[in-house]
Amino acid sequence: MARFARSTLLLGAIAAVAMGATACSTGGANEAAGNVSNEGGKERTLLVATGASPKPYTFQDEAGNLTGYDIEILKEIDKRLPDVAFEFQVAEFPALFAGLDSGRFDLVANNLSATKERKEKYDFSDPYIEAQFGIILPKNSSVKDVKTLDDLAGKKTYGEPGLNFTRVLEEYNAQHPDKKIEIEYTEADLQTQYKNLATGGIDFLFNERVVYNGYGGQKGLNLDFKPLDGGYLTKTFGTNLYSAYAFSKQKPDVEKNVQEINGALAELKKDGTLKKLSERFFDGVDVTPKTAG
Structure with a gap:
């Protein structure tokens, strides 16, 4: 029981x-x-x-x-x-x-x-x-398409310590010291993170499609989910x-x-x-x- x-x-x-x-x-x-x-x-x-x-x-x-x-x-x-x-x-x-x-x-x-x-x-x-991982962007973002994390160099996002998404971003920065993604470490809940993305506090979020559906896709926040190729993530960062x-x-x-x-x-x-x-x-x-x- x-x-x-x-x-x-x-x-x-x-x-x-x-x-x-x-x-x-x-x-x-x-x-x-x-x-x-x-x-x-x-x-x-x-x-x-x-x-x-x-x-x-x-x-x-x-x-x-x-x-x-x-x-x-x-x-x-x-x-x-x-x-x-x-x-x-x-x-x-x-x-x-x-x-x-x-x-x-x-x-x-x-x-x-x-x-x-x-x-x-x-x-x-x-x-x-x-899972299907991807990048969440405001619909009015200057970034129109995302094929790899290289397309997000110089952009700002949130990172929660210990999460697989954060580890991938950290590994990307280690591989690209001259083209880093800015990671603001946070313990804010996901609802707050998505609202801050919609209002311009950060440039993007890295997450799963089903989490996006629950916190961003159905909340009228004017956000888009851009899927990343699973093979690219696995081969480049060892993502599981x-x-x-x-x-x-x-x-x-x-x-x-x-x-x-x-x-x-x-x-x-x-x-x-x-x-x-x-x-x-x-x-x-x-x-x-x-x-x-």
């Missing part, structure tokens, strides 16, 4: 809270975080951390309930694995990785790209998203277009957990549940992987 515990982590104490705090569960004292032995038929309770952003991957609805594509997949997996129960906890984005590093969290559900660097530190499930659940290697039974969740993911893909969830959260778009991840 899935359970949800909300935890607010102060930025000044992210690492400490992620490594040592006790989840505040709405279900009672017996809902302790972390792995619970399966001896005697008991469930293994896995603590799932999420930043509850960006929507529609993970977010809290108007009633405060945690939902989103990443979250609802795990709820479906929960139904198919009688020996596993998920407990969800909301944390600031940097604390997600601190919690995996320390073994505080069993896994993270936050539309994470399974990059080469991350795979060295964490185990990953099979992918459940194949696939999202998966990240697992802490510090936790017991991690291999078993990954194997069981992968088995359930395969069932969800085969019976069409993944596709239905994708179309539900992404306005009819099927983001399930179509090619090998």
